[in-house]
Amino acid sequence: NAGVTQTPKFQVLKTGQSMTLQCxxxxxxxxxxxxxxxxxxxxxxxxxxxxxxxxxxxxxxNGYNVxxxxxxxxxxxxLSAAPSQTSVYFCASSxxxxxxxxxxxxxxxxxxx
Amino acid sequence: DQQVKQNSPSLSVQEGRISILNCDYTNxxxxxxxWYKKYxxxxxxxxxxxxxxxxxxxxxxxTVFLNKSAKHLSLHIVPSxxxxxxxxxxxxxxxxxxxxFGGGTRLMVKP
Numbered sequence: 001n002a003g004v005t006q007t008p009k010f011q012v013l014k015t016g017q018s019m020t021l022q023c024x025x026x027x028x029x030x031x032x033x034x035x036x037x038x039x040x041x042x043x044x045x046x047x048x049x050x051x052x053x054x055x056x057x058x059x060x061x062n063g064y065n066v067x068x069x070x071x072x073x074x075x076x077x078x079l080s081a082a083p084s085q086t087s088v089y090f091c092a093s094s095x096x097x098x099x100x101x102x103x104x105x106x107x108x109x110x111x112x113x
Numbered sequence: 114d115q116q117v118k119q120n121s122p123s124l125s126v127q128e129g130r131i132s133i134l135n136c137d138y139t140n141x142x143x144x145x146x147x148w149y150k151k152y153x154x155x156x157x158x159x160x161x162x163x164x165x166x167x168x169x170x171x172x173x174x175x176t177v178f179l180n181k182s183a184k185h186l187s188l189h190i191v192p193s194x195x196x197x198x199x200x201x202x203x204x205x206x207x208x209x210x211x212x213x214f215g216g217g218t219r220l221m222v223k224p
Binding site: 040045048056059 | 119154156
């Protein structure tokens, strides 16, 4: 049971480039979410999904897109990378409403130069 | 406006002593709280939680206390061990059942 798998683990982008951070879970969890971690700011919610075909914005959604075509996958797209998007990104999943059992991936460290 | 705050960015404790990590919240609608532990280069892992109907929850060396009137919770680790050295986040489920996190406290337990 792999849990939540994030790829890549590290990435360096140039300003203006686009890329997709991958997230997959094999626990049949209904809810999935993306967070970014910055020093002193904790983890801030970017986007989340409560089921396939349903997504919503979190606290810091600007510059990011998501889609949820399957239960297992929840990719995060950076449309035009900016230095302010340098961060560590975490994907998380949970079984669904009423469950607070969140499982996190190991993170993607992104640097935008 | 941060709804969950951890005002101490770091804490250093001697092995065997008690570690007390604090967390304050502003949203009175929060009714469940969680503590996560995070090691470098890993994702956060769940440590302990508490419902607002309780004021204390204990799991081995870890105890969480909730003071609803003060909108304050604390995590006690007794006795502290070097392996407890990590960043600790408190969190509460908000809109969409998604977690709102505090800024984290880095705990260092010295042998």
